[in-house]
Amino acid sequence: EVQLVESGGGLVQPGGSLTLSCAASGFIVSDNYMNWVRQAPGKGLEWVSVIYSGGSTYYVDSVKGRFTISRHNSENTVYLQMNSLRPEDTAVYYCAKLLTTAALDIWGQGTLVTVSS
Amino acid sequence: QSALTQPASVSGSPGQSITISCTGTSSDVGGYNYVSWYQQHPGKAPKLMIYDVTNRPSGVSNRFSGSKSGNTASLNISGLQADDEADYYCNSYTRSSPLGVFGGGTKLTVL
Numbered sequence: 001e002v003q004l005v006e007s008g009g010g011l012v013q014p015g016g017s018l019t020l021s022c023a024a025s026g027f028i029v030s031d032n033y034m035n036w037v038r039q040a041p042g043k044g045l046e047w048v049s050v051i052y053s054g055g056s057t058y059y060v061d062s063v064k065g066r067f068t069i070s071r072h073n074s075e076n077t078v079y080l081q082m083n084s085l086r087p088e089d090t091a092v093y094y095c096a097k098l099l100t101t102a103a104l105d106i107w108g109q110g111t112l113v114t115v116s117s
Numbered sequence: 118q119s120a121l122t123q124p125a126s127v128s129g130s131p132g133q134s135i136t137i138s139c140t141g142t143s144s145d146v147g148g149y150n151y152v153s154w155y156q157q158h159p160g161k162a163p164k165l166m167i168y169d170v171t172n173r174p175s176g177v178s179n180r181f182s183g184s185k186s187g188n189t190a191s192l193n194i195s196g197l198q199a200d201d202e203a204d205y206y207c208n209s210y211t212r213s214s215p216l217g218v219f220g221g222g223t224k225l226t227v228l
Contacts, residue, residue: 044219044220044221044222045155045208045219046219047208047216047219048216049216050215058214058215058216060214060216094162099165099168100168101149101151101169102151102152102153102208102209102210102217103151103168103169104163105165105168107162107163107164108162110162
């Protein structure tokens with residue numbers, strides 16, 4: 001079965017760090033463009049980051065320099081390292097696989113990150 | 118980049134058809150045939166319903182269809198059913214970023 005399972009969310013203080021994991025099954029992460037999309041409570045979707053199959057990475061402006069997307073090929077897992085967290089980073093973070101340009105066909109169940117003192 | 122513009126809410130009765138619009142610019146919706154639509158039920162992950170403006174993934178009902186005219190893409194849902202009640206988001210490729218840009222979302226209420 002093709003699926004993504006996220007983990008690693010939780011409560012963190014402003015300025016703190018957290019690493020999210022996204023374990024894939026049924027397909028090979030390194031052969032695909034893998035993404036992180038977030039949704040703040042009661043708000044819409046925001047595309048946060050992508051890692052291409054070739055290894056290039058891109059970020060939305062609001063997280064540049066603070067978040068790092070990576071993958072571990074042997075574990076078939078994608079990560080999102082989040083540093084210098086801010087209250088506005090509070091959201092459910094989804095991992096998603098790109099089917100074709102701007103189309104995300106496989107989504108994880110999401111993991112909640114709460115940044116608060 | 119700015120979010121695409123969607124109506125905040127639409128509604129329809131069971132069996133009716135509705136259309137949700139998604140307006141962008143020539144730098145995103147109008148410039149490329151890379152518009153996708155997602156359905157999201159409360160507390161659940163989004164589900165891809167339409168990609169490349171008009172294509173349906175395997176398993177998605179043919180009651181869902183997509184189109185585009187100029188800078189506006191549209192999602193049409195025919196034969197409304199209770200389970201169609203959900204939030205719907207559009208997304209488009211944009212030349213200003215390798216990341217796509219989402220619409221603000223539309224809440225569909227089935228009366």
